[in-house]
Amino acid sequence: MPEDHDANPAIRLLGTGASIDELHLAAEGCTACELYREATQVVFGSGSTRAPLMLVGEQPGDVEDREGEPFVGPAGAVLDEALAGAGITTDDVYVTNVVKHFRWEPKGNRRLHKTPATRHVRACLPWLEAELASVVPKVIVCLGAVAAQALLGRSFRVTKQRGEAIDWEGRTVVATIHPSAVLRAREPEERDRLRAALIEDLSIAARLAAD
Numbered sequence: 001m002p003e004d005h006d007a008n009p010a011i012r013l014l015g016t017g018a019s020i021d022e023l024h025l026a027a028e029g030c031t032a033c034e035l036y037r038e039a040t041q042v043v044f045g046s047g048s049t050r051a052p053l054m055l056v057g058e059q060p061g062d063v064e065d066r067e068g069e070p071f072v073g074p075a076g077a078v079l080d081e082a083l084a085g086a087g088i089t090t091d092d093v094y095v096t097n098v099v100k101h102f103r104w105e106p107k108g109n110r111r112l113h114k115t116p117a118t119r120h121v122r123a124c125l126p127w128l129e130a131e132l133a134s135v136v137p138k139v140i141v142c143l144g145a146v147a148a149q150a151l152l153g154r155s156f157r158v159t160k161q162r163g164e165a166i167d168w169e170g171r172t173v174v175a176t177i178h179p180s181a182v183l184r185a186r187e188p189e190e191r192d193r194l195r196a197a198l199i200e201d202l203s204i205a206a207r208l209a210a211d
């Protein structure tokens with residue numbers, strides 16, 4: 001079946017007041033890009049549906065794909081620690097990804113993460129728009145470059161602009177590193193530096209949400 005970006009069911013649900021549960025159910029039937037073919041299941045957003053903070057990552061990973069929940073793998077453990085470090089509780093957050101199906105490539109018997117292409121991000125964005133319309137967060141936190149550039153444009157650089165409060169379509173966006181960057185760091189010092197940066201940026205977002 002050819003992919004048809006106009007076929008994203010989120011487009012017809014926008015403006016209908018659909019709940020997160022209704023959106024999740026509809027996303028299970030999404031075929032707006034080819035990623036649904038090789039993924040186990042859609043991984044929709046999860047958390048408090050009235051959260052002041054919406055955290056937006058890139059795409060589900062291997063563990064998330066199998067379990068059907070966002071940020072439950074190793075990067076999720078880093079994120080949970082950083083949230084606790086920033087004094088943010090689970091009631092404060094709704095967590096999702098820009099792309100809702102796992103893109104991967106085989107290596108031996110492993111499934112290796114493959115960064116989603118621009119066409120996947122574009123095809124999937126209506127789901128994020130629908131989540132934003134339903135949750136109405138005060139502050140959006142983009143975790144990593146894919147999420148930040150999806151919202152703020154291709155010229156956005158997380159390394160230079162992380163932690164800044166940015167006005168985006170009437171909402172406040174703060175971009176920070178993806179928690180997986182902490183896991184990829186080779187040296188303990190670098191790992192500590194990145195972990196501290198993540199906590200610092202989440203703390204900024206939490207303060208903005210509380211204002």
Ligand code: SF4
Nearest residue numbers: 030032033101123124
């Ligand atoms: S990645 Fe997004 S747009 Fe593509 S099939 Fe999955 S839910 Fe639909």
